[in-house]
Amino acid sequence: MIKIDLYRVVISVLCRYYNFTSDELEILSKDKESRYLLVLLLNEYNCLNKEKLIEEMNFKSIRSIDYTLKKAKERLLFNKEFRKSYFDIGANIQKKS
16 A cells, blocks of 8 residues: 555544544644654554654644654653554554555
8 A cells, every 4th residue: 555545544544533524633633642653653554754744743843743643652652541442443454544
């Protein structure tokens, strides 16, 4: 699958998980947990385009994306509910792609 298509699949599955429409991406980018999940999933599926995230998801810089990814990895290790959400969304992405 092309990276752009996979990028869209990840965002659409994440929006469906949180009951957002694709027009409400700003809400998705403001919630810390959904922001962490987005960055982790994009990183896992090798479609993490930092410039595109800065444009679409209101990240301030590449450095802030790297920091968010670091914090998301930490949360994945320590938070059981976050880890469950991560694997549930990952399973949905596998079905869709």
